Amino acid sequence: MPESIPVVLFLRRGLRRCYGLIKIWIRAMLVGTVWLITLPYITVWVWRFYFWSGDGLASFVYRRESISVGITNNNSTISEEKSALAVFYVNLLKSALWYAPPEAVEFVEAYGDFASSKFFADTFEGQIITCIVVIVFVAAFLLREWIIQNTPPEDGLENDGMEIEGIENEVLEN
Helix, strand or coil: CCCCCCHHHHHHHHHHHHHHHHHHHHHHHHHHHHHHHHHHHHHHHHHHHHHHHHHHHHHHHHHHHHHCCCCCCCCCCCCCCCHHHHHHHHHHHHCCCCCCCHHHHHHHHHCCHHHHHHHHHHHHHHHHHHHHHHHHHHHHHHHHHHHHHHHCCHHHHHHHHHHHHHHHHHHCCC
């Protein structure tokens, strides 16, 4: 063994270690960002889309039933000559428009940036939804495994197992 480590070798190994640590920290930050910010935010918007589309579909079905019964909507700006699909798309477009009440606008102007507070509120709501979904799926999986482990075997299955062991022994002997 040499009496001292060469400086170039020492620096090269030190740089490799630093590079590896930087990669690990960047990966940890990426994973944390995805699981704590991106996934919950997308989850909240997917849930909102489901509720929004379900609401639009329900209102479309209700309006279609009311037209077939003969009830007319006097406030409707859509003519009865348009197809049902066109009426559906117009209703979706109308429900997609967002209106902020003047009180809310004044509150936001007085107390801070609405976009960032809304983003953080959506992210937190998404974290709660994501946690509940993960817990439900893990519980369902554990329940399934518990049922499989604790279900008594049927009479016909015990004999099949013995036949398989006998066949395995015959194959091993040959």
